[in-house]
Amino acid sequence: MSMFCYQCQETSKNKACEVVGVCGKKEDVSNLQDLLMYVVKGISQVVQKKGLNVKNLHTVNQEVFTSIFMTITNANFDKVAFEKQITKMITLRNQLIQDKSADELHDAATFTVSTIEEMNKKASSPEVGILATVNEDIRSLRELITYGVKGIAAYGEHALNIGQEDPQLYEFMYEALAATLNDQLSADDLVGLTVKTGEHGVKVMALLDEANTSKYGNPEVTEVNIGVRNNPAILISGHDLVDLEALLEQTQNTGVDVYTHGEMLPGHYYPAFKKYDHFVGNYGGSWWEQITEFETFNGPILFTTNCIVPPKSEEVKNRIYTTGAAGFPGCQHITADEQRKKDFTKIIEHAKSLKAPQEIETGKITGGFAHHQVMALADQVVDAVKSGKIKKFFVMAGCDGRMKSRDYYTRFAEELPKDTIILTAGCAKYRYNKLNLGDINGIPRVLDAGQCNDSYSLAVIALKLKEVFELEDINDLPIAYNIAWYEQKAVIVLLALLYLGVKNIHLGPTLPAFLSENVANVLVDKFSIAGITSVERDMDRLLG
Numbered sequence: 001m002s003m004f005c006y007q008c009q010e011t012s013k014n015k016a017c018e019v020v021g022v023c024g025k026k027e028d029v030s031n032l033q034d035l036l037m038y039v040v041k042g043i044s045q046v047v048q049k050k051g052l053n054v055k056n057l058h059t060v061n062q063e064v065f066t067s068i069f070m071t072i073t074n075a076n077f078d079k080v081a082f083e084k085q086i087t088k089m090i091t092l093r094n095q096l097i098q099d100k101s102a103d104e105l106h107d108a109a110t111f112t113v114s115t116i117e118e119m120n121k122k123a124s125s126p127e128v129g130i131l132a133t134v135n136e137d138i139r140s141l142r143e144l145i146t147y148g149v150k151g152i153a154a155y156g157e158h159a160l161n162i163g164q165e166d167p168q169l170y171e172f173m174y175e176a177l178a179a180t181l182n183d184q185l186s187a188d189d190l191v192g193l194t195v196k197t198g199e200h201g202v203k204v205m206a207l208l209d210e211a212n213t214s215k216y217g218n219p220e221v222t223e224v225n226i227g228v229r230n231n232p233a234i235l236i237s238g239h240d241l242v243d244l245e246a247l248l249e250q251t252q253n254t255g256v257d258v259y260t261h262g263e264m265l266p267g268h269y270y271p272a273f274k275k276y277d278h279f280v281g282n283y284g285g286s287w288w289e290q291i292t293e294f295e296t297f298n299g300p301i302l303f304t305t306n307c308i309v310p311p312k313s314e315e316v317k318n319r320i321y322t323t324g325a326a327g328f329p330g331c332q333h334i335t336a337d338e339q340r341k342k343d344f345t346k347i348i349e350h351a352k353s354l355k356a357p358q359e360i361e362t363g364k365i366t367g368g369f370a371h372h373q374v375m376a377l378a379d380q381v382v383d384a385v386k387s388g389k390i391k392k393f394f395v396m397a398g399c400d401g402r403m404k405s406r407d408y409y410t411r412f413a414e415e416l417p418k419d420t421i422i423l424t425a426g427c428a429k430y431r432y433n434k435l436n437l438g439d440i441n442g443i444p445r446v447l448d449a450g451q452c453n454d455s456y457s458l459a460v461i462a463l464k465l466k467e468v469f470e471l472e473d474i475n476d477l478p479i480a481y482n483i484a485w486y487e488q489k490a491v492i493v494l495l496a497l498l499y500l501g502v503k504n505i506h507l508g509p510t511l512p513a514f515l516s517e518n519v520a521n522v523l524v525d526k527f528s529i530a531g532i533t534s535v536e537r538d539m540d541r542l543l544g
């Protein structure tokens with residue numbers, strides 16, 4: 001075995017990637033990701049043991065978020081970027097420690113490497129990786145918490161880019177990561193910490209919602225064009241709205257159009273971006289479809305976050321640019337200057353030398369049903385529920401993926417009775433957002449709140465409905481949850497829903513490989529989580 005990773009839904013044989021990642025991640029990068037997380041856990045222990053005030057740790061907090069984000073599935077495949085980041089984090093860690101003799105610190109907080117060779121050797125050593133924790137249940141809980149924290153770091157970084165932060169999130173992150181090095185903690189302690197991770201998942205999604213909406217306005221119902229125009233263009237992918245704003249500003253009056261891909265689609269729903277005439281529409285479907293869609297797009301592509309699929313041809317690779325936590329070897333990376341500004345001139349000039357995108361579909365998709373917009377329609381929605389026109393809501397949020405078994409979600413959406421509404425967020429929506437599922441009294445049957453972090457909106461909507469219908473328990477609402485997951489942001493969304501008391505969540509297309517049998521049983525007992533079976537059976541169960 002040369003690597004061990006089981007953090008995403010597509011992990012090999014639903015057990016673990018042990019030779020090479022199904023995502024394309026190679027053993028050297030996988031091991032360096034483990035080492036980066038190891039250093040970050042060491043830093044967390046130092047912060048905890050020394051009782052450092054997170055408000056004084058601005059650079060460390062920010063670099064810890066970035067480091068963690070780089071290890072999320074499909075975010076960064078660049079070995080050199082990891083080597084540089086590990087070196088940076090060891091330096092920051094050592095500055096924090098100063099007096100090493102004062103505390104009993106874990107190897108993660110004290111190890112040193114003097115060369116890149118030594119770093120790579122350390123990265124593949126047994127004490128660093130996931131399997132360093134021998135007890136299967138403790139390992140499972142430690143990884144569940146770690147993946148939840150990865151989601152917190154990703155959403156926290158987006159909020160921070162807009163200038164919003166919450167010291168409680170940093171405090172919790174250090175507490176949780178330090179706990180994953182602490183052999184004194186029992187499985188029960190770690191279950192408690194898992195619930196707390198969900199609590200901070202709600203906090204970080206609320207923070208990001210506040211950051212996005214205060215800067216860019218509340219998402220509103222929007223029809224997004226999925227066809228193309230005859231101008232050279234740039235495709236922007238990932239989740240970072242600050243990068244989208246900078247790209248739209250810099251492409252104004254250049255003759256270059258901008259299109260969104262995958263999780264950037266909800267950018268169109270924000271009022272602040274509607275003023276750009278060259279912000280043309282969305283090109284293609286969810287992340288994994290980039291393999292064919294980037295070929296026909298013809299212009300440069302900017303990745304602001306995950307999900308990158310290793311490009312098949314040099315021609316496409318030469319058109320890919322990355323920024324922030326994203327990275328791919330051989331692709332140009334755009335860094336921010338000291339004022340946190342990014343210069344996209346290179347990409348714009350590159351676009352001008354390339355052909356306009358090839359049309360792959362035409363028409364429009366509708367979205368923008370985040371909490372504020374749905375509240376504006378509340379009377380209409382409540383009337384439709386009271387009169388029986390809407391029988392049930394189905395939350396089908398989360399991620400999409402390559403597995404054939406995900407056809408389940410398209411069929412499920414198609415076969416839902418016509419008096420039901422789908423509430424969605426995240427790239428899971430691409431399984432059904434282009435189907436013509438109609439509307440109920442003018443309310444579309446697929447309500448897209450936005451990106452995966454906008455699952456927060458779905459929770460706000462559920463809590464509001466609970467209030468309107470004067471119910472005691474969120475589970476008494478006519479809402480069923482059939483959620484698809486892929487990477488670690490979906491883990492924090494799930495933990496957040498569990499923290500809010502949502503029960504009977506169906507999770508698919510497979511349950512996480514990192515859940516040991518005992519840990520999976522705890523989730524089943526405590527929260528009635530279940531996997532998926534067949535469309536017919538699950539439909540029966542969920543329609544009640």
Ligand code: SF4
Pocket residue numbers: 005006007008009010011012016017020021022023024025030073074
């Ligand atoms: Fe495998 Fe997923 Fe890890 Fe990639 S991220 S190596 S596919 S488990």
Ligand code: SF3
Pocket residue numbers: 239262263287306307398399400426427428451452453486487489490
């Ligand atoms: Fe999608 Fe990669 Fe999860 Fe933000 S972009 S939801 S998978």
